[in-house]
Amino acid sequence: MVAVAKSKKTSDPELFSDVSVLRRKWQAALKPGKDLPFFEDVMLGSLGRLADHIMLIKDEGVAFKVSRAGRYVEQWLETEIQDTTLDAFPPDCALILSEAVASARRSGQPYLATAHCVRDGLVQIYDVFALPVASRWGGTMTSVYVNRRGLQYNLLDAVFSAAGDGVLSMATIRDVDGMPADFQIVHLNQGTARLLRLPPDELRWRRLSSGTHALCAPEVFSRLCAVVSDGIGEQFEVSDDTSTLKISAAPVGDMLALSLTDVTDMKRREQSFRLLFESNPMPMWVFDVETRKFRSVNDAAVSHYGYDRATFLSMELQDLWPKDEWEEHSRALVGIGDVYNSGRNWRHLKADGSEIEVLTFGRRVAFQDRDSFLVSAVDITERRKAEARIAYMAHHDGLTNLANRVMFQERLRQDLERSRLVSKTIAVLCIDLDLFKNVNDSFGHPTGDRLLTQVAQRLAANVRGDNLVARLGGDEFAIILGTGASPIEISDQAIRIIETLSAPYQIDSLEVVIGASIGIAISPGDGETGEELLRNADMALYRAKSEGGGVHHFFEKGMDRHAQRRRDMEIDLRHALANGEFELHYQPLVDLAQDRIVSFEALLRWKHPEKGMISPADFIPVAEDIGLIVPLGEWVLREACTQASAWPSDIKVAVNLSAAQFRSRNLTQAVFTALAQSGLSPLRLELEITESIFLADSEANLAILHQLREFGVRISMDDFGTGYSSLSYLRSFPFDKIKIDRSFVRDLAERPDCVAIIRAISGLGRSLNISTTAEGVETVDQLDWLRAEGCTEVQGFLFSAARPASEVSALLGKFGDHASKAA
Structure with a gap:
């Protein structure tokens, strides 16, 4: 017995005559200022035949109890009423009565409900109309009217006829040897006619041998014969140019019960899935959610990861994971939903043992009747390497691989913050190469670049530990000494750097000699911010350069005036x-x-x-x-x-x-x-x-x-x-x-070698027919010497x-x- 209830309030337009009479009586009995009419005013009097359809229900606190009921109600409840609780009634009846009474009590208004009762395969609809009333002896009660509506109908026939799938029965036609020779359709629903694309009358009582629909195909006939012969049900599919039907056949004596399901759309989705999966250039696989075993892999996954297909399908997910990420991977799979998007980069192992970085994306699917996940993997190894290179280039000098200005300033800021906590000093050394411009002008930029590379190598070898060497641009370098060294130790370090950079450089067959000048600023006295330290170290460097180079200078307060003069000159x-x-x-x-x-x-x-x-x-x-x-x-x-x-x-x-x-x-x-x-x-x-x-x-x-x-x-x-x-x-x-x-002319009177050089140059000029001009002539004696040596x-x-x-x-x-x- 099955109950299906549908509630309907009194405001609904569909009202039956008995219900209308009872509603009018309830309204007429309602006195001004009263919440409910009295029971006697509604139910006592000329009810006539309606009395057989009415029951009286009391609220006993913990349960509803039926105190009286008419003959029709007792037949509906299949029980004689003697102060009977609702749980003694059939479940479908008890459920709808509870709902109707509770709703009427809660609203204080009549409440109409609909009950669907199923008995012996027949469905009958009943109206259940609950009217809340008051009692003159105290308390409230509910009068409930019950009556059948319309005609009953066979539930199985209704389901059979309304089913979207095809349902049919076939009789087996046997030959003289008792073997199945043909099948005859004896019963079918509208779903069968729709799926086979023929009217019911052209299918009913027709044999398969004389038909043209999908069930008449030879492969279907042989499968049906096997079901009859073996007595075992079977499922199979049959397709034509436009559709695919899934057929479930079960033997019932010498009859066959068949159900037909249109799986065309599902097959198209499966075909799309196969095309998407198998032909996709992106590595994809299906794994079992419970066992985490691979169920299927596409060609791209086999090719990209290097495992052959058989090996891949014998593996579990964790075989792709590095051991140090097993726990993280496993946590990510706990409580996995229907869709999974990689929240981070994962490392995977290829067959050759190499690692790649991937992003993974998945969707829950049913694969071979198992709860599975379809996963696609995007290899971002090269992208990550490119990003790492870009990040490195953003913080390093492209020529020397030293830190660049951006990294230098960020590191200086961090070191200054840490130094304040431990009360240590930070020193900034600005280094400028002496005579580098001459090398660039004399031998060209390629030679200058190679020289800068060797300078960077010497600086990196000279500055160790947590200290940082950077190239700020051109031939300008800088060092952060964050060890809390004393001024004497910093001075010694600067002297060593100048000596190191001043040693000759061998570039191909060319020997190049340069020098270095260094300016030094120390926190916090020379500045508490990176900008202040760098600016003051640069001013100290300017002082070192102005003294001829090859020396180092600490920042002094008066240097700011010199730097300002330089800035003023640039502006002017x-x-x-x-x-x-x-x-x-x-x-x-x-x-x-x-x-x-x-x-x-x-x-x-x-x-x-x-x-x-x-x-x-x-x-x-x-x-x-x-x-x-x-x-x-x-x-x-x-x-x-x-x-x-x-x-x-x-x-x-x-x-x-x-x-x-x-x-x-x-x-x-x-x-x-x-x-x-x-x-x-x-x-x-x-x-x-x-x-x-x-x-x-x-x-x-x-x-x-x-x-x-x-x-x-x-x-x-x-x-x-x-x-x-x-x-x-x-x-x-x-x-x-x-x-x-002029240097040769100045020392003519004191140095014989100057006379010899001028004589040689003048002779060379005469030989090559080139005029010679002597610069810096300041005395008559110098003029006489030059005239005598043949200057032009x-x-x-x-x-x-x-x-x-x-x-x-x-x-x-x-x-x-x-x-x-x-x-």
């Missing part, structure tokens, strides 16, 4: 060119054979509006450091050519070029532009270069020099004799002039210091015809 320099604060002065060059001025060397001067004239020795290095030397050099070219164009046509102008102008690769254009704008003949322009031009990018620089010389510009080598390879450069390029450095030209204070352009005409008038005599 950037404005000076735009504000027209630069000017050219000219120093004459005298031809000894003609005894007259033949050329002027243009020398740059800075006339600061507040500080007056500033020495080139002070501002030229700063201009080179801040990248202003190239635009400044182009201005000198234009200005010198413009002013020289107003001089006599036989007077030349000489302009010095820097290595930076050659590196800019705009030099030729700058020279041609200056000549074109000024109208000066190229034959009147001399460009003075130093031998460092040949040491860096010599082929490209030689090409520039040849291009300028072919245009008519004269090329002069300045400071001849002070470098390493001057003679070889004379072979590389046909110079028009070589200038003998002289230049120096004996004739004139560098003078403004406005005085060139006066100099020409005074020394133009008899320069040496007038001097």
Whole structure:
């Protein structure tokens, strides 16, 4: 017996006549100011036939009890009523009565419920109408009306007819030997007709041998014969072009009971799953949730992990896990839901023992009737390596592999925080390489980079423990000494570093010698933050560099003033060119054979509006450091050519070029532009270069020099004799002039070797047809020596210091015809 109840409140529109009568009587008996009508006013009187359908239920505190009931109610309850509790009734009746009475009592209103009672396979619907009433003797009661609604129906027939799956019965037709020869459909539901796509009348009583539907297929017939012969039920599938049916066949005597289920969509999903699983380039597998054994693996997993398929399917999940992660993997599987997304990177083992990092994603599936999980694994090993490389590159210098500025500042901040807790000092050493710029200019950037790499190796070997070495940029390095060392110990460390970095470097066949200068700041006295320490160490470094390099300096309070002056000069320099604060002065060059001025060397001067004239020795290095030397050099070219164009046509102008102008690769254009704008003949322009031009990018620089010389510009080598390879450069390029450095001229009277060198250079010039100019001539004796040794030209204070352009005409008038005599 099965009960199915459906409640319906009195406001529902579907009301039956008996129920309507009882509701009106209940409403009529309800007195103003009363919550419930009295029982006698509702139930006593002309109820007529309704009395047989009514029961009276009392609330005994712990249970409901039926005190009276009509004949119809007793038949429905299958029990005689004598103060009977509800638990003595059939369950379907007891359940609906409890619900109706409780609802009526709770709301204080009549309550209509519907009961579905099943007896002997027949379903009958009853209306159960509960009316709460009061008793004049105290307390409340409930009158319940019960009556059958509509016709009863057979439950099995209803289920059979309404089932979505096909259900049918077939009789076995046997041959003369008693063997199954055919089958005849004797009963079927609408589901069968729908699945076989034929009307019921075309299926019922038809034999399979005369049909055209799916059950008529030969393979189905043979399976049905086996079921009848063996007496054992079987499940199998049959498919056509559009659908797949799952058939369950069970023998019932000489009959067959069949159920048909449309599994087309499921098969399509399985096919999609197989395509997704088997053909997926991503490693995938299915494992059993209970045993954690692999149930299936795709080709990508077999290929990627290196296990053959048989080995893979004999393994458990933990065989992929490194032992140190077994516990973490196992915890992740506890209480796993229907969907799993990797919350972290996992390590997996491949067949060759190597490890990979993966992200795993899974979904619970039913696989071969087992609770399983479909998992896909994304190998992120290379991505993690790339991320690690990126993270490393973000904190390390790409050339030297030392820490970079970002890592240095972060480490300094951390060390300072720890030092405050233990009251220890932190020292910052800023290191700058002496003469490194000369190496870069002379031998090129590749050589400079290799030198920086060797410097980094020496620093890393010299600084051990928890200390940190970093390259901040260019040839600037820094060290954090976090050991709480004393100033004496830090000084000793700085001396060792300078000695280490000053030892010769071997780069291919080239021996390079540089030096180092170090500035030191110590916390907390020299700064409590990383920015303060680094800034003050840099100021101490500036002091060490200003003293010639090769030394170390601790920060002192007064250094801030020097640094401020340097910063002020940088700012002023950037404005000076735009504000027209630069000017050219000219120093004459005298031809000894003609005894007259033949050329002027243009020398740059800075006339600061507040500080007056500033020495080139002070501002030229700063201009080179801040990248202003190239635009400044182009201005000198234009200005010198413009002013020289107003001089006599036989007077030349000489302009010095820097290595930076050659590196800019705009030099030729700058020279041609200056000549074109000024109208000066190229034959009147001399460009003075130093031998460092040949040491860096010599082929490209030689090409520039040849291009300028072919245009008519004269090329002069300045400071001849002070470098390493001057003679070889004379072979590389046909110079028009070589200038003998003033250091040889200054000591002519005291040092015979200087006389010998000047004699050799003058002789070399005559042999190569190259003019020779001696710089720094200050006395008549020096002039006589130079004339005697065959120098072509002289230049120096004996004739004139560098003078403004406005005085060139006066100099020409005074020394133009008899320069040496007038001097």
